[in-house]
Amino acid sequence: MSERLPVNCNRKFCYDIVFDQSFDGLKEELAPFALSGRKLCIVTDTMVEPLYAKEVQAVLKDVCKEVHIFSFPYGEEHKNLETVQSLYVYLIEHHFDRKDMLVALGGGVVGDLTGFAAATYLRGIGFIQIPTTLLAQVDSSIGGKTGVDFSQYKNMVGAFHMPKLVYMNFGTITSLDERQYFAGMAEVYKSALIKDADLFVWLLDHIYEICDRDMDTVTEMVMRCCNIKKAVVEKDPTEQGDRALLNLGHTVGHAIEKYMNFQMLHGECVALGIVCAAYISWKKELLSMDEYYEIRDMLVPFNLPISLTDIDPQEILKLTKSDKKMDQGKIKFILLKKVGKAIIDTSVTDEEILAGIKELIFDETE
Numbered sequence: 509m510s511e512r513l514p515v516n517c518n519r520k521f522c523y524d525i526v527f528d529q530s531f532d533g534l535k536e537e538l539a540p541f542a543l544s545g546r547k548l549c550i551v552t553d554t555m556v557e558p559l560y561a562k563e564v565q566a567v568l569k570d571v572c573k574e575v576h577i578f579s580f581p582y583g584e585e586h587k588n589l590e591t592v593q594s595l596y597v598y599l600i601e602h603h604f605d606r607k608d609m610l611v612a613l614g615g616g617v618v619g620d621l622t623g624f625a626a627a628t629y630l631r632g633i634g635f636i637q638i639p640t641t642l643l644a645q646v647d648s649s650i651g652g653k654t655g656v657d658f659s660q661y662k663n664m665v666g667a668f669h670m671p672k673l674v675y676m677n678f679g680t681i682t683s684l685d686e687r688q689y690f691a692g693m694a695e696v697y698k699s700a701l702i703k704d705a706d707l708f709v710w711l712l713d714h715i716y717e718i719c720d721r722d723m724d725t726v727t728e729m730v731m732r733c734c735n736i737k738k739a740v741v742e743k744d745p746t747e748q749g750d751r752a753l754l755n756l757g758h759t760v761g762h763a764i765e766k767y768m769n770f771q772m773l774h775g776e777c778v779a780l781g782i783v784c785a786a787y788i789s790w791k792k793e794l795l796s797m798d799e800y801y802e803i804r805d806m807l808v809p810f811n812l813p814i815s816l817t818d819i820d821p822q823e824i825l826k827l828t829k830s831d832k833k834m835d836q837g838k839i840k841f842i843l844l845k846k847v848g849k850a851i852i853d854t855s856v857t858d859e860e861i862l863a864g865i866k867e868l869i870f871d872e873t874e
Contacts (some may be wrong), residue, residue: 512526513731513734515738515741517652522652524674526675529666532567538572548575549602549608550613551580551618551622552657553614554582555588556614556618557577558580560680580594581680581753583617584617587621588688592656602719608633610626610635612635614738615643615688620656623635624665635732636673637671637673637675639676642684643774645692648695649671650737651737655740662766668745681726687811690812693810694757694776698756699736700847702754702756707736708847715809718810752840753824755842757785759839759841760784760828760861761780762777764823780814783864784861784865785844786803786844799847803847817870821862821869825862840854
């Protein structure tokens with residue numbers, strides 16, 4: 509039996525988030541969109557395609573005229589305008605029009621890229637999100653943020669374009685490798701830190717079940733995070749205010765991601781960014797020392813990094829300057845006043861950011 513969570517932006521209904529244990533409910537969920545004479549294009553990557561593309565195609569074939577599959581190479585390095593251009597060409601050659609739809613089947617890269625293509629192809633067509641990673645389920649599939657990377661600039665080209673539906677099959681969690689699964693925990697952890705101290709405690713109380721991927725525990729965890737994201741997005745759909753709080757750990761995290769040439773996963777870099785932000789919060793006397801060390805050290809049981817070796821702090825600082833969240837030359841840095849309470853701070857100096865980055869360097873002599 510599926511459950512649903514409605515998302516209402518600007519005081520009107522936008523879409524449902526549907527929680528299920530398989531893809532079987534997709535046919536029923538798409539019925540209201542009257543697609544019988546339309547075409548669907550499943551957009552996915554080479555990691556997800558062999559796992560789920562044919563299965564989803566089989567479920568959807570009875571709700572529309574044609575179901576196509578477009579697959580691009582796996583990895584953040586392919587989340588760019590060149591891949592979007594290839595998708596445009598595919599859609600044009602197969603005569604997709606404004607009433608046809610895209611289906612984003614995959615993780616955050618697939619969802620971001622598909623959403624951006626949907627926002628811009630023929631000035632905007634509909635799309636649905638079918639997130640298959642923990643990170644995408646708890647964060648990137650919800651809220652209508654779409655985009656691709658441009659040169660060294662993370663998510664610099666994008667648009668707000670709400671999906672018609674977000675459909676989560678929790679069974680896909682079982683196919684994730686250990687690294688991908690735990691990378692998603694960084695966004696779960698972030699959600700608790702910015703908005704829900706009770707969730708933070710709950711995560712610590714359920715470490716073993718989470719690490720074992722106990723399905724009841726994972727289901728509750730994802731749904732709690734979706735409720736947090738829903739509340740933030742409904743209040744601020746286009747990031748004019750509090751939605752920026754969702755960027756905790758992302759300014760430095762994105763810089764590290766680029767510095768490491770995308771050899772680290774997004775969630776791993778966000779975890780390091782969270783450590784940096786918590787350190788700055790401590791040094792600005794927003795957090796106590798004990799709170800800082802608890803926030804940092806509790807990332808470890810979830811197999812997330814809290815330090816790096818052989819990095820250039822100055823270069824990472826330089827990369828933060830290309831962050832899209834700059835405001836009049838200042839970074840909108842997200843800091844913590846306590847667990848469950850984040851704030852936007854535009855007064856963080858380069859020296860403070862640099863100190864936070866240096867805190868990440870692992871000293872082998874200690």
